[in-house]
Amino acid sequence: MTPHTPDDIRVVTNQSPPLVGHNVVTSDMALVEAVERHGSAEVVADLTALGAEAGTAEAREHGVLANENHPQLTPYDRYGNRIDEVRFHPSWHWLMERAVGHGLAAAPWESDSPHAHVRRAAGFMAWSHTEPGHGCPISMTYAAVPALRADDAMAKEWTPLLASTTYDPGVRLASTKRGVLAGMGMTEKQGGSDVRANVTQARPTSTDGEYTLHGHKWFTSAPMNDVFLVLAQAPSDSGEGGVTCFVVPRVLADGTRNQLDVVRLKDKLGNRSNASSELEFNGTVAHRLGDEGRGVRTIIEMVAATRLDCVLGSTSLMRRALNEATWHAAHRSAFGSLLIDKPLMQNVLADLAVETEAATAVAVRLAAAVDGLDKLDHRERAHEAALRRIALPLAKFWVCKRTPFMVAEALECLGGNGYVEESVMPLLYREAPLNSVWEGSGNVNALDVLRALSREPEVLEAWITEVGLARGADPRLDRAVDETLALLGDAATLESSARRLAGRMAACLQGSLLVRFAPPEVADAFCASRLGTSYDGTFGTLDGGDLKAIVERATPTL
Template sequence: MATTHEVFNQAPPLTGYNAAADDLALLESVRHGGAGHGEGRLLELGARAGSPEVLEQARLAEENPPRLRTHDRFGHRIDEVEFHPAWHQLMTAAVGAGLHAAPWTDQRPSAHLLRAARFYVWSQAEAGHGCPISMTYAAVPALRAQPELAAAYEPLLASRSYDFGLRPPLAKSGLIAGMSMTEKQGGSDVRANTTRAVSVGDADGTYRITGHKWFTSAPMSDVFLTLANLEEGPTCFLLPRVLPDGARNGLRLQRLKEKLGNRSNASAELEYEGALGWRVGEPGRGVRTIVEMVNMTRLDCVLGSAAGMRAGLRHALQHTNHREAFGAVLREQPLMRNVLADLALESEAATALGLRLATALDRAQAGDQQEAALRRLGLAAGKYWVCKRGSAHAAEALECLGGNGYVEESGMPRLFREAPLLSIWEGSGNVAALDVLRALAKDPGLLDAFWAEVESASGADRRLDSAVASLRKEVTMLSDPVAGQLWARRLAERITLVFQGALLVRHSTPAVADAFCASRLGGDWGGAFGTLPTDVELATILDRASGMA
């Protein structure tokens, strides 16, 4: 047969790389946070995340989503979720690497920063299984509101053994935790929940819980933190899927959600039919208790969005480094260089912020109240802006590959579908922006910690200095509650951009800091990616993004 064509001018497959080694922003943030001693383990995980084996597991897990089996063949109710073996391989690796609750039992001062860096690297391979990993990480501080439960469950939540299956939790070698809060009528407004809890009157403080949950994260988890109403108000409870005597608890999985993205992970509608659980924290203080869990998962939303940006940028660089069009390699063409450099700036700024917030968590755990305040404000604002930027970044990175990026085999549609989730999860845009107002109204001193952080870069860039001065004036609008709400999104955006600008001025290269401040803070930017000023050092920015600077 005659040969009709030969394959050429196509980029080689993106596989067999180290997801940490070429990420200078990541490595520098780890060192700045005092966690350089963990760099070797980070590089090991980076090599694994970019390996052909793990990338194939990621593909299989996403292309073979979980299935709900409500009954066995005899008609017995089993409420089990079946996963492709690739899912369990990814979970085993993530738990084994300590990406879940392990930092809570690690006494090193940088344990949470190291965990954040590793979560960021590993999430670039496959994001769906990061949901139960993140929930397990976040469960510990909430559970500590009930010390006797924490003493029993925390060691198993921090265990590096992934022990999947329906057995009593305390009989397993390791546990995965989920969160079950939202209901049909309320969504983020959890005070509208109707689920009820009634004490059974025993010495263990056991309750029977009845109600419906509209969106339960990771329904195959061993234990769940959930909200139910007592006379005092919403209260937090710990529910196991299997009771201590081996009987199934009254948790009924009604159906799995058919989601835009996050397809490898199961999300369910769940009924509590007199399910047994134990109270966590004080009656009526459940929202406050579970907010500890929400804040931890918000950190992972920021890290997950940063990971998606880095993965998208890597794909865009791989394609444009090898693809020729109109007589030249794409990466060498001026407008494409502008687009790629702009994507690189957004990626590095997100990475720097996420890891700085993880550093603040470490320092807050050690008793530093200023770092605790910075984390509180930075998480709310950063959750809004970084996660919001994730979708735009994914769309532009996909477009760099043209039609090749629009087909499933490229992996780019998976990144694109995943991005909106992180903006929605743990409070969508308005919830996160309003949380900035709520935090400042409750504790105006949070701003003092923020000013101290950003003014550590004072004098290094006139556009940053001007942005800080303008923001100081603009926060006076908070005295008007209506104007404050109307301005909430802009406030969250400006806080984040100024925070990112200060980090880049202090820790990145002059080319990156200059381009970021000129575009994001100085107004010399068109809004879409690829509209950076003509005088920025594109080559230096791209070399740094490729790990060559």
């Protein structure tokens, strides 16, 4: 290389060009193959426009602007009226409009397509490359519909509006809008995940099924949404009562605003585009959803759907980070050749690619299980339901736990360039722990795995059946499955080793999918590393194999 003279000081060389102009869907072979496997080629074709828009410079710029210009809380209007509105930058609305328009909110629940949830999952992962924060209200809107089905009348009232592909922001009566968004308020400051410790009271009014709420919520994201599912304590005077689920509209039937006081917005780690708030209730009108005292059971379907989106969101973060790392390495030279051709860098990139493909495979399989709940064959439907029950907390635990380590390693591939905000890697790194905390931390999900195994024997059978589809194809996977089942025999240490069990069960599930469907070099690398007894989680320690092919498969193309 010829050194530059002082006259050349403004000429920039050996820097990778911006990663824009690629199709986020079609350039992701692991995603395309998973969608074709569990959906169809037509579903991929239907997502092509979304993938193209997600890869544009315009979309990336809106993602940056939405995070640079934070949402602002306006408690009062100029006359002193309490309005509790959060104002967002236009780029937030640009992103939301397209996410809703592409059918990533609740549209699958009203779709006739047999692959509606696979399509939505793939689209959610691809579109989240633009910016992760606005996925929160999209996710909660998607998740609200199955919970609302606890009451036929409420489901019929809200589902068509939630499933709309028209983004219609603003505090107005829901029936006058072309589409609405949903939120959720479960946790309180004294209890966190222990929602049975909630103290918010629900007091019945003279109208059947109507209550007023009195208390608070510690985390309620997107407080500008139109309707919220909220947990509160119903009175036990009649012998029932306890934690109950309620539907809380932002605007009441007479057009007045419901009393939803936004106390403050959280100053939190991760994205800054989304508004996470603390709410206070003092006479807030709510409508009971489901029976008194059955609130956890009622809202659990919403939690299951948002847990799926935690897996999808983490997988998207992995893929975006991998794209940036492989793109940089394909264009940056050091010590005489491109980084992507250096054996050790190639090992790191291949390892990151294997991790991402394993996450993608299990994420799309989980979405297919949701589609499978509508299958006519009772046996198939029962298997999909049981697999979803056990695989959701498994994947939520494992994929979300792996993401921070993966993103950190991908950031390091860019060196100092990855440590500056313009590279987007710092945002991905700050965002990476989020999904492991939300909708139940690692411990909560690992314990949920134990709960499911102890109370629902069909879930273990479903897991064994699913991983058994790859039986005999790889001895390392077979051995890992046998060793994992042996962990269930030690009842004395089962709770203290719940994380190890959950991680192994999840890795075996990923391994079975890769052995059955991924290219041999990907499956071999996964089984040799993740299912080995000596694996310590360090990326870049793959032992042999066609690493170049793995990296080429994962590198985005324009």
